[in-house]
Every structure is written in structure tokens, then in C-alpha cells.
Amino acid sequence: xxxxxxxxxxxxxxxxxxxxxxxxxxxxxxxxxxxxxxxxxxxxxxxxxxxxxxxxxxxxxxxxxxxxxxxxxxxxxxxxxxxxxxxxxxxxxxxxxxxxxxxxxxxxxxxxxxxxxxxxxxxxxxxxxxxxxxxxxxxxxxxxxxxxxxxxxxxxxxxxxxxxxxxxxxxxxxxxxxxxxxxxxxxxxxxxxxxxxxxxxxxxxxxxxxxxxxxxxxxxxxxxxxxxxxxxxxxxxxxxxxxxxxxxxxxxxxxxxxxxxxxxxxxxxxxxxxxxxxxxxxxxxxxxxxxxxxxxxxxxxxxxxxxxxxxxxxxxxxxxxxxxxxxxxxxxxxxxxxxxxxxxxxxxxxxxxxxxxxxxxxxxxx
Ligand SMILES: Cc1ncc(COP(=O)(O)O)c(C=O)c1O
Numbered sequence: 001x002x003x004x005x006x007x008x009x010x011x012x013x014x015x016x017x018x019x020x021x022x023x024x025x026x027x028x029x030x031x032x033x034x035x036x037x038x039x040x041x042x043x044x045x046x047x048x049x050x051x052x053x054x055x056x057x058x059x060x061x062x063x064x065x066x067x068x069x070x071x072x073x074x075x076x077x078x079x080x081x082x083x084x085x086x087x088x089x090x091x092x093x094x095x096x097x098x099x100x101x102x103x104x105x106x107x108x109x110x111x112x113x114x115x116x117x118x119x120x121x122x123x124x125x126x127x128x129x130x131x132x133x134x135x136x137x138x139x140x141x142x143x144x145x146x147x148x149x150x151x152x153x154x155x156x157x158x159x160x161x162x163x164x165x166x167x168x169x170x171x172x173x174x175x176x177x178x179x180x181x182x183x184x185x186x187x188x189x190x191x192x193x194x195x196x197x198x199x200x201x202x203x204x205x206x207x208x209x210x211x212x213x214x215x216x217x218x219x220x221x222x223x224x225x226x227x228x229x230x231x232x233x234x235x236x237x238x239x240x241x242x243x244x245x246x247x248x249x250x251x252x253x254x255x256x257x258x259x260x261x262x263x264x265x266x267x268x269x270x271x272x273x274x275x276x277x278x279x280x281x282x283x284x285x286x287x288x289x290x291x292x293x294x295x296x297x298x299x300x301x302x303x304x305x306x307x308x309x310x311x312x313x314x315x316x317x318x319x320x321x322x323x324x325x326x327x328x329x330x331x332x333x334x335x336x337x338x339x340x341x342x343x344x345x346x347x348x349x350x351x352x353x354x355x356x357x358x359x360x361x362x363x364x365x366x
Pocket of ligand 1: 043046173175178217238239
């Protein structure tokens with residue numbers, strides 16, 4: 001199939017990215033981290049797209065990339081020299097892959113259990129390499145993470161005692177605070193959460209353990225955690241492309257991507273239906289918003305249908321193109337194979353979403 005040259009030639013549903021808005025977002029975040037002592041470690045899981053990650057690294061202020069899975073880390077190891085898997089890696093197969101990756105770049109893994117630690121330690125030993133470790137601390141999100149204080153210290157001591165592992169420090173993701181609408185509440189509670197992390201970092205050092213890295217933060221708290229003394233890096237991801245959920249809390253980043261659909265039906269004056277249902281745009285953070293169509297509201301998403309209420313006077317007809325702004329960046333992008341890269345109406349490139357899904361299952365069939 002020939003590559004489309006304009007928006008109207010792109011088969012729908014499709015992901016389109018406004019390359020100038022993307023560049024502005026990337027530059028704005030890099031600019032923020034150009035001053036102060038904290039650095040940026042963009043989260044690759046948001047877009048899973050090497051072409052975007054490369055641009056984030058080129059923009060500067062970065063210490064490397066953050067990933068959520070081993071598959072993502074494998075996707076970036078060829079062009080990034082320092083990767084943090086900010087997640088627990090469990091199972092000998094995955095731990096062996098992490099150990100193998102350390103031959104391509106520095107790899108750090110989050111750990112929150114003795115069992116997990118033994119597995120990654122054994123894999124590193126088998127491979128004859130050293131894997132870097134951050135102890136994952138629960139700073140209030142209540143997902144993974146050991147409790148701050150003594151529990152973290154005990155796990156950190158064990159890390160330091162395993163020859164194939166190197167204790168680098170702590171991470172504590174304040175995920176429960178990212179989307180708080182009140183700036184004051186977001187600030188107060190983020191400061192409280194980061195104090196748990198920093199007090200624990202001091203405890204480690206007081207006990208003679210290294211704690212060079214204290215990693216935290218996301219798009220909703222980058223300018224709070226990123227300005228707290230002692231936090232060394234921030235793991236923000238969504239800022240590059242933005243969604244309506246984050247737009248609702250008043251961040252200085254623009255919508256840089258959308259899902260392009262085609263109107264396939266206008267069964268009533270006040271209703272049209274487009275071909276971009278929840279197999280192309282997720283609704284876990286609410287229905288998407290219609291771009292550039294005053295008064296239009298997405299009322300439901302089915303597999304391959306977006307039902308949209310429109311003003312009866314709207315000049316929407318079957319065959320028209322429509323753009324929806326996703327409410328959640330990460331899972332929406334994960335549904336697609338490529339980004340069509342737009343400069344206004346022109347397709348200037350097509351970027352593979354190389355790490356979408358779980359790439360390790362893409363075996364070559366005979
Ligand atoms: C461990 C971790 N760090 C950071 C983030 C921040 O990502 P974002 O900036 O997209 O909110 C996430 C998002 O879920 C996460 O799970």
C-alpha cells in the first residue's frame with residue numbers, strides 16, 4: 001500500500017501526531033529540567049515509539065529513559081545508554097533478558113521483594129554481569145513497593161550483599177497524586193510523599209548504604225517532585241503527547257496526537273457515528289473529546305463505533321474526517337501499529353510504535 005500523503009488519504013481509524021506540537025512539548029519539558037539538580041528520565045511506556053524517545057533524548061536534560069517492561073527496554077537499548085525499568089521484573093526468562101541487556105546499556109531494575117531480588121541476582125550471576133537496583137518504595141499509591149523506613153532498609157541491605165547486583169538507590173512513584181485537580185493539594189501531598197522517600201534515603205546512607213538515585217514523579221507532578229531537593233530524576237511520560245485527563249489539571253503541554261476517524265453514518269440531525277470505537281481509542285479515563293467541532297460530544301464507544309451527539313445545524317456528512325482527543329495516552333497508543341506524522345495536512349513520516357503489545361510474542365512463523 002502506498003504511503004498516504006495527506007490526512008484525507010490515511011486509512012482510518014489511525015493515530016496522527018502533530019510533529020510541531022510534539023517538539024514544543026518535548027522542548028518545554030527539557031527546558032524545565034535544564035535548571036535545578038533533578039534530571040528527566042522520559043517514560044517510554046507512554047508512546048512505545050523509538051522515534052519519539054530519540055527526540056526526547058536529543059532535546060537534553062535527560063539521564064536516560066524509563067520503561068515499564070523488559071520488551072520496552074529491549075526496544076530502546078540500541079539507542080539509549082541508560083535504561084530504568086521502573087517496575088518489578090519477575091521470572092527467570094525475563095531476568096535473563098535483563099541480564100543480557102546490560103551488555104548493550106546500563107540497566108536498572110526496581111525491586112520490592114526478597115524473592116524478586118534473588119531471581120534478578122541469580123540471572124546476573126549466570127550472565128556474569130552486574131544489574132543495577134532501585135528499591136521500590138510505596139509512597140502512598142498502594143501498588144508495588146515496600147514500606148518506607150526499616151522495611152526498605154532491610155531489602156536494601158540484602159541488595160548490597162549480592163555481588164551481581166549494585167544498589168543505586170530508591171524509587172517511589174506518587175501515581176495516586178498525578179491527576180489531582182487542586183494544585184495546592186497536589187503540591188502538599190506530593191511533598192509529603194517525597195519526604196517518605198527522602199527520609200528513607202537518609203536512613204540508607206546513615207547505615208552506610210549507597211543511595212545516589214532517588215527517582216519519582218510523572219507528568220502531573222514533574223514541577224513539584226522535580227524541584228524537591230534530593231529527588232534526582234523524574235519519570236514523566238504523557239507530557240510529550242498529552243491526553244484530556246491531564247489537560248484537565250492545567251499543565252503547560254499541548255495535545256499533540258489524536259485518533260483520526262471517518263464519519264460512517266449520520267442517522268439523525270443531532271447524531272453522527274465514526275469508525276473509531278474502543279478498539280482504536282480507550283475509555284478507561286472517560287470518553288474522548290471531539291477536536292475542532294463545536295458542541296460535539298462522544299456519548300458512547302463500541303468496538304468499531306464512536307457515537308457522537310452534534311448540533312443539528314452541524315455540516316457533518318458521511319465520509320468526513322473527524323479527530324478524537326484520547327482521555328488516556330498510553331493504552332490508546334498501544335492499540336496502534338504506527339503514528340502518521342503530520343505537518344498541518346501533510347503526512348511527513350510514519351513512525352512504528354515498535355514496542356506496542358508484547359513484542360516477545362512476535363515469533364517468526366516457519
Ligand atoms: C512507575 C511510573 N512512573 C512514572 C509514571 C508517569 O507517567 P505519566 O507521566 O505518563 O503520568 C508512571 C505512569 O503510570 C508509572 O507507572
